[in-house]
Amino acid sequence: MPVCFxxxxxxxxxxxxxxxxxxxxIDFNALWDRGYVPTIKALGYEPVRADQDNGGLIISQMLERLYFADLVLADMTIANGNVYYEVGIRHAAQKAGCVLLAADWSKQLFDVAQLRTxxxxxxxxxxxxxxxxxxxxxxxxxxxxxxxxxxxxxxxLPGYPxxxxxxxxxxxxxxxxxxxAFQTRVRAVRAAPAKTRMQLAEILVASEGNPPENYPIALALLLLLRDSVDxxxxxxxxxxxVRKLPSKFTDEPxxxxxxxxxxxxxxxxxxxxxxLEMLIEMTGPTPERLGxxxxxxxxxxxxxxxxxxxKQNLAKAINCYERGMEIDLxxxxxxxxxxxxxxMRARPGDEERAQTTVRLTMAACERAMRLNVADEWQRLTLLAAAFDLRDPDKANEVADDVISEGQPSWKVNSVLVDLEVSVSQVSDTGQRTRLTAVIDKIKAG
Structure with a gap:
């Protein structure tokens, strides 16, 4: 009997x-036993998966099964790194016989989202x-x-391998x-003085963006313009x-x-x-969109x-942020x-909620830094969290890092608004004075 891995x-x-x-x-063991196994057998295959009781397959066994199996099924419902890796191996190893499956409400990462599922x-x-x-x-x-x-x-790649x-x-x-060569020109614009950056970005757009040759160039130019705003x-x-981009690019989330x-x-x-509401309705919520x-x-x-x-808009803002936080802490x-x-809302228990979320934010930022996760907002977010925690020493330390990073002015200005709100909520005069001094240093830097 043919084998399905x-x-x-x-x-x-x-x-x-x-x-x-x-x-x-999701109980994936139950999904396997009650969903996949009966279906695979009904299709005429012997169902096989790695034995979790033995700690999974060693790499050579896994590669053998991915290569020799008559059919490979991959459940892509959640963003599991091992699943994505093994799908890539099968796609490279065999011309056919790999089927992707996922729950109808789930969202896949960009490359896989383009494949039939x-x-x-x-x-x-x-x-x-x-x-x-x-x-x-x-x-x-x-x-x-x-x-x-x-x-x-x-x-x-016809003729592969x-x-x-x-x-x-x-x-x-x-x-x-x-x-x-294009990326070199982008880096040159990003390295230019802030006051000339937008002009240089527009020159690059004029030569590369009418229209952009492909989606990566379109996105790179958009992000360059965004970060050059002065x-x-x-x-x-x-x-x-964005208005001048072809629809095949503007429809991308x-x-x-x-x-x-x-x-x-x-x-x-x-x-x-x-x-944003339309985007969420069509392709689902993410922390970024809700944020x-x-x-x-x-x-x-x-x-x-x-x-x-x-009060109505404040409640809606809190609701959006809470929903986004719950998707991914x-x-x-x-x-x-x-x-x-x-x-700002000041309901009973809100101060405790504020303390919990600010510590959650700091833990998540510091975790991302330890893991070297690339995120342009890490330092700025950590800075705001230090203010919300009312820790002038931490705020001063992170402010130095923010200044040395040379973030785009619109990002710094955006965070400064939040810092000033945070300071206005501090009752201790000494803390408020020291935090205000940190804001002044950022503005001067």
């Missing part, structure tokens, strides 16, 4: 999905009889229809050389660039997120909220014309905004 997580795993978009955790219903994570039956009914035909599909590696057209390599080298009017330059952010910075918070939307409501609360309007963007908002 299953790539999937083991045991109960958290999904990090937002409430209402999927269960909090069998979607199945999974309303709860314990795998009841009804869930198992619906699961089996959905995936059986999907697996049968996709199992003979060509892997992206073999599809992109032994007879690839050598002219393909020449073309690729030329493309890489062109991309390297005056409020510069945000209209960012928006104008990261482009849409930055367009909404730029619209908000240009003064249209309501438009930004509408765009961006929370920021818009935070600004609307600040400029509200009545106490009722202020390591995604400190949302949690970092909550301490000041809790103190």
């Amino acid at each position: 299953m790539i999937m997580p083991y045991g109960r795993k958290a999904t990090q999905s937002e409430t209402g978009y999927g269960p909090a955790e 069998v979607r199945y219903p999974l309303p709860e994570g314990n795998i009841t009889d009804d869930t198992a039956a619906a699961f089996q009914a959905k995936i059986k035909n999907g697996i049968a229809s996709l199992r003979d599909g060509i892997s992206p590696m073999h599809q992109s 032994a007879n690839v057209d050598p002219t393909k390599a020449t073309t690729t080298r030329e493309q890489l050389a062109k991309l390297a 005056t409020p009017a510069d945000w209209n330059v960012v928006l104008d660039f 990261q482009i849409e997120e930055n367009r909404a952010f730029a619209a908000a910075q240009a003064g249209n918070d309501v438009q930004a909220i509408a765009e 961006l939307m929370g920021g818009r409501y935070k600004r609307l609360a600040k400029i509200a014309r009545s106490d009722i309007e202020k 390591n995604g400190y963007y949302c949690s970092s905004n909550l301490p000041r908002l809790y103190r």
Whole structure:
């Protein structure tokens, strides 16, 4: 009987999905036993997966199974590193016979999100009889229809692995050389003095962005323009660039997120909220999207014309940030905004909530630094957390790092607003004086 090798997580795993978009955790062992095994057997294969009781397969055994299995199934519902790695090996090793599957509410990482995937219903994570039956009914035909599909590696490189057209390599080298030259020009703009950066960025856009040759160049130019902003009017330059992009680029979530952010910075918070709500409805919530939307409501609360309007927008901002924080506690963007908002709301228990979230933010930032996670907001977020913790020594230390990093002025100015709000909430005169001095140092730096 032909063999089907299953790539999937083991045991109960958290999904990090937002409430209402999927269960909090999944019993993958039950999904295997009650969902995958019966379906695989019904398709005429012998189901096999690595034995978690023996600590998993050693690398050579895993490679052998990925290569020799007649069919490989990969459950991509959660972002499991081992699963992604093994899918890549199978795509390179065999021309066909690899099928991706995922819950219908789940979101895959960018590269995999572009590949055909069998979607199945999974309303709860314990795998009841009804869930198992619906699961089996959905995936059986999907697996049968996709199992003979060509892997992206073999599809992109005809003749792979032994007879690839050598002219393909020449073309690729030329493309890489062109991309390297483009990235060098981007780095040169980023290294320029802040006052000249936007002008230089616009010159680069004029030569490379009418329209950009591909999506990576489009995104790189957008981020360069965003980070070169020096005056409020510069945000209209960012928006104008996005408006001129081909629809195949503007429909990408990261482009849409930055367009909404730029619209908000240009003064249209309501438009930004509408765009973010549409993006969440179409492709699901993420901490970044909910954080961006929370920021818009935070600004609307600040400029509200009545106490009722202020309270309504403050409540919406807190709700967005809390939802974003719950998706991923390591995604400190949302949690970092909550301490000041809790103190502003001042309900019973809000000070305790502020203390909890600020310590969570600091722990997440410091963890990311230890793991060398690249994030342009790390130091700035840690700085705001030090203020919210009312720790002048820590704030002064992190401020020196922020100044030496040379962050774009709009980012520093954005954080300065939060720092001033944080200082206004400090009752101790000595702490307030020392924290104010840190703000003055940042402004002077």
